[in-house]
Amino acid sequence: MASVPDTTYIARRPSLKQLAERIPPAVWTLIALLLFWELMVRWREIPQYILPAPSVILAEIISYWHRLWPNALVTMGEILFGFACAVCIAVPLAVSVVYSQFMARAVFPIIVMSQTIPKVAIAPLLLSWFGYGITPKIVIVIMLSFFPIVINTVMGLRATTPEMLHLARSMGANGWQIFWKFRLPKALPFVFGGLKLATALSVIGAIVAEFIGADKGLGYLILIAGANFDIARQFASIILISLMGMSFFGLLTWLERVAIPWRESVELSGKG
Amino acid sequence: MTKVFSGRKGEVEALRTVDLDIRRGEFVSVVGPSGCGKSTLLMLLSGLLGRSAGEITIDGTSITGPNSDLGIVFQQDVLLEWRSALDNVLLQAEIRKSDMGEARTRARELLRMVSLQDFEDAYPRELSGGMRQRVSICRSLLHQPPLLLMDEPFGALDAMTRDQLQIDLLKLCAARDMTVFFITHSISEAIFLSDRVVVMTPRPGRIERVMDIDLPRPRRLALREDPKFIGYVRELTEIFKSLGVFKEE
Structure with missing residues (x-):
């Protein structure tokens, strides 16, 4: 044993096989799917106005970047601002529900019941109230994302034995x-479960709001591209939105790990 | 002193005229069947529950609200999962706003006495059931309370861990001047640990007998084979048989 110094093992550069093993299997699946897509489109000569190949979409993202990026920033702003507002409303509301009998019995059931209203149906109404600016978008993002945060925070604050x-x-x-040293830390994993659920909903909220009435944002770009039968441009926007959603979720997952180092997160719970 | 719970289905008399004097510095155990009001008695002593009639006094002062001049250990360890073992012990000092430097020294010393010096930074989920309960005992002792209340603290542990924790507890008690009020289901545990054993009847709980345990200290595990120890076990078992707690036919 002693004849083989440890350093030789450490100093050796990882082989190609080792590098490949470091990549998660899901990434390989994704690469395989994209390749299959690319090959099928080329082989069957599927026209671009039905399904563009991944390489065409990538080219579109690059050539259209000067329009995609500013609009993506607008959508991102709506999402982040709406989400922040939702947190600021939802968490104090949850605390009041846990601490006040009146809130728990007279207000909370109504909030729960209101979730049966499809929020997308209210969106046009908000447009006529708040106009075409950023306000209706923020309101819709708040409406969609605040519920799972409230529900999970209430559950978490009630988890104190x-x-x-x-x-x-x-x-x-x-x-x-009792609140700061017992209830709140106990609730944190639940709160993060709700926040993560809310990230996906806030992205949906922003796009839906832009569909209904907007003159900028990725949702608006999708509508315009759709009207022009520009499928590649639609895909380019969709990919940007997805990347945004994923980064937002990833950010929250990272924050969760930093804030709750003592455990894995609890299962996502609550519905939007 | 009596305790009546009123619930939806009317009232339940949990304790009937319990009259008990505990001397300073002694180890008193309460043994009784499930539902005899042992835990209620402990909650009343801690002031976390109000009584229906009568009076509880400690050092001549009547207890009317939550009494914080004591330590409590429950059957569940009730460790906070976001705090390390050391920080769980220190919670006691944080809440009481005591001097943290001094508390830290004492917390380390307590953990060392129960052989947990290498687990100060471990989170509760990284500890075994017995280790967790030891941390919770350390937490209850950090502020050097004159009174320690224990509600079936070893009830959820396996037999061997239980033996070890009994020894650890006696060691911790010997090191300080403290009254211990210990609730258990186990006859031999009560005898092994106590100066006096209080026998309670099934609900509504009354005190059937208070038995002095005249065994030398420090107590070792071998004491459990001592004829005198076995005699106490037999005597207590007979009492519970006569109360109908044990039915052999």
């Missing part, structure tokens, strides 16, 4: 300490 409260009181903890 009676034993924890007995313990707290035996230490002479006041209400403030």
Whole structure:
């Protein structure tokens, strides 16, 4: 054993096979699918106005970047601002539901019931109230994303066990300490479950809002491209939206790991 | 002192005229069948529950609200999963706004006494059931309370871990002047640990007998084979048989 120094193993550069093994299997599946798509389109000579090949879409993203990027920024702004507003409304609301009998019995059931209203159906109404500016987009993003945050935060704050409260009181903890040192940390994994669910919904909200009435944003670009039968341009926008959604979700997952180092996240719960 | 719970289906009398004097510095165990009101008695002592009639006094002061001049250990360890073992012990000092430097030294010392010095930074999910309960005992002792309440603290542990924790507990108690009020289902556990054993009847809980345990300290596991120890076990078993808790026919 001693004749083989450890350093030789460490210093050796990873082989191609080792590098390939580091890439997650799902990425390989995706690459295979894209290749299949590309080959099928070329082999069957599918026209571009029905299904463009991935290489054509990539070329479109690059050549159309000067329009895609500014519009993507607009959509991103709507998503982030709406999401932030939703958090600012949802978390204090959840706290009030947990601490106030009135909120829990007289207000919370109505919030839950209101979720049966399809929010997309309200969108045109918001347009006539708030006009074509950014306001209706923000409102729709808030409406879609705030519910899972409220539900999960309420669940999380209620997850404190009676034993924890007995313990707290035996230490002479006041209400403030019980909230900060017991209830809130206990609720955090639930809150993040809700936030992650809300990221996907906030993206949907922004795009739907732009479909209904907008003069900028990726949703608007998709509509215009659709009207011109420019399928490649539509795909280019869709890919950008997806990337945005994924990055947002990834950001939240990273934040969660930083904020809750003691455990894996709980299952996503609550519906939008 | 009595305790009556009123629920939806009327009232349940949990405790009937319980009259008990606990001397300073002694280890008192309460043994009784499930539902005899043992835990209720502990909750009343801690002031977390209000009583229906009577009075509880500690050092001559009547208990009316949550009493924080004590330590509590529950059957569940109730560790906060976001805090390391050391930080869980320190929670006691944080809530009480005690001097943190001094508390840290004492917390380390406590963890060392229960052989957890290498697990200070471990999160609860990384610890075994017995280790978690030891952390929770350390937490209950951090502020050096004059009174320690324990509600079936070893009930959820396997037999061997249980033996070890009994020894650990006796070691911790010997190191300080403290009254312990210990609730258990186990006759031999009560005898092994206590100066006095309180026998309670099925609901509504009354005190059937208070038995002095005259065994030398420090107590070792071998004590459990001592004829005197076995005699106590037999005596308590007979009492529970006469109460109808054990039915052999």
